[in-house]
Amino acid sequence: MRSQIASGLRVTWWSRQDRRPTGGRIVPSGIVRSGIVRSGAVRSRPVSPRVALTAVALVGLIGLVGTGCDGSSPAAGNRPSAGTDASGGSGRPTEPDTPAGFDVKAENARPGADCGLARLGEGHAVEGWLDRVGVDPGQPVRLFASTTASRLAVSxxxxxxxxxxxxxxxxxxxxxxxxxxPSAAMNATTNTVSAASWAPTVTFDTATWPPGDYLFRLDSSNGFQSYVPLTVRSPSAQGRIVILNSVTTWQAYNAWGGYSLYHGLRGFADRARVVSFDRPYGYGDGAADFTGNEAPLVTLAERLGLPLAYATDIDLHAEPRLFDGARAVISLGHDEYYSPRMRATLTAARDAGANIAFLGANAVYRRIRLAPTPHGPDRLETGYKVANEDPLYGRDNSQITANWPSPPNADPESSLTGGMYQCNPVHADLVVTNPGHWLLAGTGLAAGSRIPGMIGSEYDRVDPNRPTPQMIEVLAHSPVACHGQADYSDVSYYTAPSGAGVFDAGTSAWVCALLDVCGPGAHGEPVQRFVTQVTTTLLQAFAAGPAGRVHPAARSVPAEARSTPVTGSER
Known part of the structure; x- marks a missing residue:
């Protein structure tokens, strides 16, 4: 576990080797008693010291100085907007701030504030969840919070x-x-843990909230804090870059109450087959994977002043027309879980000319189904992983929740992503093989140049023996060893007949390296300089329209190829 403060936002990295956090506010343990899961205590740890961070913007290397976590009030003129108290509390809404339409540059000219955590909750001292993972501006959102303190504040x-x-x-x-x-309830058939019986704490009116990614910070009166994430959707993606929050992957790894799609109280065998969004996130200080694998890219994209739109991956499933006219869709650091409709929507966007960037590895690897709860649509996520365990096996194989590359309805993700997931964990240097590629302009790298620690812990590879776009180029072909087997990780770019450009970083360390907040491996100014320069070039080109019309790919793949992937620890 490695934690840092990035300009006031606490960022936590956690190991993917066994798919569990490795320390601090980790996955709660649980004890099953008469169908009720009572989550056990978890350790508290101090926030890491403030650190100075650096990032490369278009104008060059600029220092990013972290701010403290002193819980100070916002700057004058940064007036909060109104909320409504569902529980009859005495908190008074303040005067609303009503921006006249969303513009990234105008939004970022407003005063900033500290949003860090000074003291993490011990056990379940303070935690919460929202009845929506994403809302349109103006839709109300309810917070369900639990705390051992007598009073609570929410920022x-x-x-x-x-x-x-x-x-x-x-x-x-x-x-x-x-x-x-109340203690969480559990469906013993699918090991689904839910806090749906909780009473709402407060309802917020989002009418004046611009599209974007949000963190609710819960501050208990006994001094503990945690986060709850929310996406405020853009009304339209027309002419914009869509930043896609990977909430289905967040939830798959969420073991609040003792059960995730990866493990239960006894390991893989008693894992949940269905997980619910009606519960807090038990890792990432309540923000799941957002702070380390997504927020660094959000910060860079907004700093560049690009035309942005925001959505969750569930919107690919529920609101496919939202992506009409998008210039690009950005899949962030870990975007693994996709329903058939989600994948179809993203493929259709590419085929209509929208560029796609997969800024991680292991994207579009798991097939899932979504279903409603009493709190709303698409709040249950089904993922059996083992095909013949799924009740739809042999009845509707198109909806079976096995891995996308696996039978009985195999459809490897590489036809969309370019690269294909291979294995974890690895930690290796990125090795440049195509230094003249337009995405590497300004990096000063030569063939054979190494970027220390950039590959890992998960990685993708271009495999011509699997469904792979014809016009695909490999920018970096990096030797790795996973579970004793030699292999390669690839950074790739291809162009589709529509003119869309598709980029696959091929490593799960890409986004966290933007703010130097990765775990073991990708650290230091040279790493940060490289990944920020390439990402800046990528985002600016993708914002201009179908990248393949200006930067068409020519087939250029390494000679090494094989027909079977490395056997990894992905379960």
């Missing part, structure tokens, strides 16, 4: 680039009544 922050801060305070509610909510 809502938008993530961006505010003159050195990564956050802007949107609203703050004070003096809400605190309560310990």
């Amino acid at each position: 809502v922050f938008r993530i961006g680039w505010y003159g050195g801060h990564t956050c802007r305070l949107i609203t703050r509610r004070e003096e809400l009544p605190g309560r310990v909510q």
Whole structure:
């Protein structure tokens, strides 16, 4: 586990080797008693010391200085917008701030604020969840919070680039009544843990909230804090780059109450087959994978002033027309879990000319189904992983929740992503093989140049023996060893007949390296300089329209190829 403060936002990296956090506020343990899961205590740890971070913007290397976690009030003029108290608390809404339409540059000219965590909750001292993973501006959202304290305050922050801060305070509610909510219930058939019986704490009106990624910070009166994430969707993606939050992957790894799609109390065999969004995230300080694998890219994209739109991956399933006219769709650091409709929507966007960037590895690897709960649509995520365990096996194989490359309905992700997931864990240098590629302009790299520690812990490879786009180029072909087997990780770019360009970073360390907050491996200024320069070039080209019309790919793949993947630890 490695934690840092990135301009006031606490970023936590956790190991993917066994798919569990490795320390701190980790996956809660649980004890099953008469069908009820009572989550066990988890350790508390201090926030890491403030660190200075650097990033490369278009103008060159600029220092990013982290701010403290002192819980100070927002700067004058940064007026919060109104919220409503569902529990009858005495907190008073403040005067709303009503921007006249969303513009990234205008939004980021507003005063920033500190949104860090000064003290993590011990056990379940303070935690919460929302009844929506994403909302349109103006839709209400309810917070369900539990705390051992008598009172609770809630601050809502938008993530961006505010003159050195990564956050802007949107609203703050004070003096809400605190309560310990009921223990979570469990469906013993699918090991689904749910906190759906919790009572709402407060309802927020989002009418004045611009599209973007948000963190709710819960501050208990006994001094503990945690996050809850939310996406405010853009009304349209027309002419914009869509930043896609990978909430289905967040939930797959969420073991709050003792069960995730990876493990239960006894390991893989008693894992959950269905997980619910009606519960807190038990890792990432309540923000799941957002702070380390997504927020660094959000910060860079907003700092560049690009035309942005925001959505979750569930919107690919539920709102496919939202992506009409998008210039690009950005899949962030870990975007693994896709329903058939999600994949079809993203493929259709590419075929209509939208560029796609997969800024991680292991994307579009798991097939899932989504279903409603009493709190709303698409709040249950089904993922059996083993095909013949799925009740639809032999009845509707197109919907079976096995891996996309696996039978009985194999459809490897590489036809969309370019690269194909191979194995984990690895830690290796990225090795440049095509230094003249347009995406490497300005890096000063030569053939054979190495970027220390950039590959891992998961990686992709271009495999011509699998379904792979014809016009694909490999920029970096990096030797790795996974579970004793020699292999390669590839950074790739291809162009589709529509003119769309598709980039696959081929490593799960890409996004976290933007703010130097990765775990073991990708650290230091040379790494950060490289990944930020390439990402800046990529985003600016993708914002201009179908990249293949300006930068068409020519087939260029390494000679090494094989027909079977390395056997990894992905379960």
